[in-house]
Amino acid sequence: MATPLDNPPPTDAAVDYIASEDLKPFPEPNTQIQGLILGLESKDWIKLCESLNDTRRFALYHSSLLLPLLEQVMLVLVKAMKNPRSALCKTSIMAASDIFTAYRDKLLEPTSSGVFDQLHLQLLLKASQDKRFVCEEADKALKSMVQSITPLPLLHKLQAYVNHTNLRIRAKAAVSISNCVSRMGLEELEEFGLVPLVQVAANLLNDRLPEAREAARSITMSVYQSFTEKEEQKQESWQNFCEANLPALHGQSIIKITMSH
Structure with missing residues (x-):
């Protein structure tokens, strides 16, 4: 007589993790879609x-x-x-x-x-x-x-998570924001708002997780590079912008990141 031990439950090894590029189309998709749900x-x-x-x-x-x-x-x-x-x-x-x-x-x-x-x-x-x-x-x-x-509408969605109470979720959202911002040009960044973006970066610079702080530095550099692209006095223009739109300590932290560029 078979005991439960003779028929162990299937393990995770029973599942194939197939890379996207290895997936194949269906031979008869119109018929096969009916059984999917x-x-x-x-x-x-x-x-x-x-x-x-x-x-x-x-x-x-x-x-x-x-x-x-x-x-x-x-x-x-x-x-x-x-x-x-x-x-x-x-x-x-x-x-x-x-x-x-x-x-x-x-x-x-x-x-x-x-x-x-x-x-x-x-x-x-x-x-x-x-x-x-x-x-x-x-x-x-x-x-x-x-x-x-498209980065701009997605950024509006992501913004909701940067003040999340869970610091890990904040950090992961910060990384996505950083990746999003790096895909945007000045026009799109201005449409979202340069001030809210540097405020987000300034707040994340003081976060407990290194991942969030690194994302904040990346966001800062993306905004700085777009903002100063056509400016003659890059650092001076950026400094004036930060001082006008951020509390003094936050402004100094943001300016410091871009000083070597």
């Missing part, structure tokens, strides 16, 4: 991981077929990311990366925006946790998000 509702976590990989294939190769289901699919990702099983969590994060790549600014449209906010928060939480292989995957997904979505 059923698979995503499965209570069997291995089946759910397989369906998440199928979701990635649809996003990358048949994005118009997945589009009507996108909000539903993103809610599944949010739920899967909250699951304590690391394999499921990691697979859902990989799916989020591919969805960012495939749908870009569509994710900020009114129909998707609310779910996008939930997904984004989960990624910040996962990037802030201690399970390294989940944390690293979430960092990759946040990078994919910043590279895929």
